Amino acid sequence: MDSTFNSLEEVARLFTRILLDRQKQEAREPVVLPRDPDTLRELLDLTLPDQGRDLESVGLHLGKLVRHTPTTASGAFFNQLFGGREPASLLGETVAAALNNSMYTYKVGGAQVLVELELIREMGQRVGFDNPDGVFTPGGSLSNLSAMLLARDRARPHVRSEGFSGPRLRVYTSAESHYCVIKASRVLGIGADNVVSVPVDGRGRMRPDALEAAIQADLAAGYEPMMLNATAGTTVLGAFDPLNELADVCEKYDLWMHVDGAFGGSSVLDPDQAHLMAGSHRADSVTWDAHKVMGAQLSCSVILVRQAGLLAASLDENASYLFQGDSLELNPGTRSLQCGRRNDGLKLWTLWQALGNDGLALRLARFRSMTLFAAQIVRDAPDLTLVREPEFLNVCFDVEGVSAEQLCAELTKRGLAMVGYALVDDKAIVRLTLVNGQATNEDVRALFGHIRKVAAELSTAAPSRLAQQVPTR
Ligand SMILES: Cc1ncc(COP(=O)(O)O)c(C=O)c1O
Structure with missing residues (x-):
């Protein structure tokens, strides 16, 4: 075996280790470990060395860096119009990177x-x-x-x-x-x-x-x-x-x-x-x-x-x-x-191979059903107001007594969930997007639990009433 072969084996081993650690992190740890950039720079030592290191120590360093990167594949990530991780797509992407055409x-x-x-x-x-x-x-x-x-x-x-x-x-x-x-x-x-x-x-x-x-x-x-x-x-x-x-x-x-x-x-x-x-x-x-x-x-x-x-x-x-x-x-x-x-095509091809047309249709249907589920939670809650009926996979709502901006920032700061806010009718509202393949209805329910609990704590209006209404299931 030549040295290239050995180093590729090592890359595969390090990659597997980092990926499995990441999976554990996604399951057990907050969606983000909030740290200000200066603290993070100090903690991670990102400076570029004069002398090279072996792959094992690069891998260790990398693992630490990964840990301080928000987990977009966790079930608590609802921030943007993407989220989750499809293994078949990751496979295609990894192979495409290795091929380097x-x-x-x-x-x-x-x-x-x-x-x-x-x-x-x-x-x-x-x-x-x-x-x-x-x-x-x-x-x-x-x-x-x-x-x-x-x-x-x-x-x-x-x-x-x-x-x-x-x-x-x-x-x-x-x-x-x-x-x-x-x-x-x-x-x-x-x-x-x-x-x-x-x-x-x-x-x-x-x-x-x-x-x-x-x-x-x-x-x-x-x-x-x-x-x-x-x-x-x-x-x-x-x-x-x-x-x-x-x-x-x-x-x-x-x-x-x-x-x-x-x-x-x-x-x-x-x-x-x-x-x-x-x-x-x-x-x-x-x-x-x-x-x-x-x-x-x-x-x-x-x-x-x-x-x-x-x-x-x-x-x-x-x-x-x-x-x-x-x-x-x-x-x-x-x-x-x-x-x-x-x-960029290979990861989509492997994804399509793995899910097929039927699986892709199901994925879309599941997102829509999760969207309707989330919208119903909003309708049922006296302190939440839907600002529009969901047209597709977005649920936009207002939370009584708190600014959406402050609420979303607090959720991130506590590592509870990542969700964004946007302006509708010139007012900041929470924009929840249901496009994360990892997220389930339980994650959505948990998210609303966090939202209402944090809102209750932030609210100056009627904190105790809001806190009592956090759903339990
Ligand atoms: C409607 C619409 N068009 C274009 C874009 C830009 O896409 P990208 O982020 O892939 O550049 C976005 C991103 O959210 C979008 O929502």
């Missing part, structure tokens, strides 16, 4: 490129594209940016070489959409002032009549409407913009229609929730994050495009030292904002 060409990626193409085909067809094009990106923000780039190049082909000229281009997005839309407009030279915030209805869905009014006002003012960003699953309320009605407006005014399904795209996997994405087949492009609801390891996002060839038309560059032989299709680097690119 770059996904720009078939020459270097080999079978891994075929995996990507198969996933793009399946996901594209799921959103209703007959012959989908697409590529993996490092996240929904960059998938949305890629879509805006395509829309810009369609509206102003000359910008690719000459830069901007002509009337100002306009992008329409709902007031509830993700901040990355604004960011993309800045990056692409469209400008944040040209992103029009379209009003939403009482459920947080973009109003098609308001979109049309905004387009007409812009046309009258001499602007050039370019793109609609419709959100399928808004970040805070989980609302789905009405895609079919919005597609009618886009067709009428010749706008590029993008669907930001970073969060809600996965709803197509569950026959009972797929109606939320009705109309997605009429879009020009769709973003879908598999690292959110599907449970693939971060990061794993795709930009799906209805018309094949448009990504390459915007992103392919002449690089004879890289793109040698093989078709455009087999060289995904021609469709990507990146050059060297990690393999």
Whole structure:
């Protein structure tokens, strides 16, 4: 056995040890061991040494670092639009890291490129594209940016070489959409002032009549409407913009229609929730994050495009030292904002292999049922108020007598749970997301127990009444 073989064995041994310790930590310890950054820096000694260490001591050091990292796979993590750990995805991710291919060409990626193409085909067809094009990106923000780039190049082909000229281009997005839309407009030279915030209805869905009014006002003012960003699953309320009605407006005014399904795209996997994405087949492009609801390891996002060839038309560059032989299709680097690119497809493929279509549908159904369970707890509690009926997998509620910000901070500080807050109707509320494959109804019940106990302690209003109402089962 050569030394490489020995060191790989050691890596596998250390990895297993760290992973199993982590699993114990997730089961027994708080979701986070709160420490301020200075204390943590001192405790962990993160300085880079002059002299190297053996793998065993690197592993020991690493194990300590891991222990002070919040446990996003624990059943008490409800903070963001991802959570939990799917073993099959971890397997694919670990193997992809070990293989260390770059996904720009078939020459270097080999079978891994075929995996990507198969996933793009399946996901594209799921959103209703007959012959989908697409590529993996490092996240929904960059998938949305890629879509805006395509829309810009369609509206102003000359910008690719000459830069901007002509009337100002306009992008329409709902007031509830993700901040990355604004960011993309800045990056692409469209400008944040040209992103029009379209009003939403009482459920947080973009109003098609308001979109049309905004387009007409812009046309009258001499602007050039370019793109609609419709959100399928808004970040805070989980609302789905009405895609079919919005597609009618886009067709009428010749706008590029993008669907930001970073969060809600996965709803197509569950026959009972797929109606939320009705109309997605009429879009020009769709973003879908598999690292959110599907449970693939971060990061794993795709930009799906209805018309094949448009990504390459915007992103392919002449690089004879890289793109040698093989078709455009087999060289995904021609469709990507990146050059060297990690393999994000394999972990999704192993996950899909392990769960199958049925398992993925069940996962979605389970999350929805957990969401309804949580919403019912809120409805039944006199000191909690649902601020909206849950549209998807978010439960947004108000806790009587305490600020949501203070409550969420206190839960984290005590290591009880991680949950976030957000603004709804200009008021901070608790935003609970039920997307963690590790979490059960019992975890949800425990979370509400913590919320109400901590709220009671923080509340200046009627602490004893609140404390008595903490559910026991
Ligand atoms: C609706 C929506 N779009 C885009 C994003 C950005 O996705 P990512 O974090 O993968 O960049 C998010 C993130 O939460 C989101 O909720």
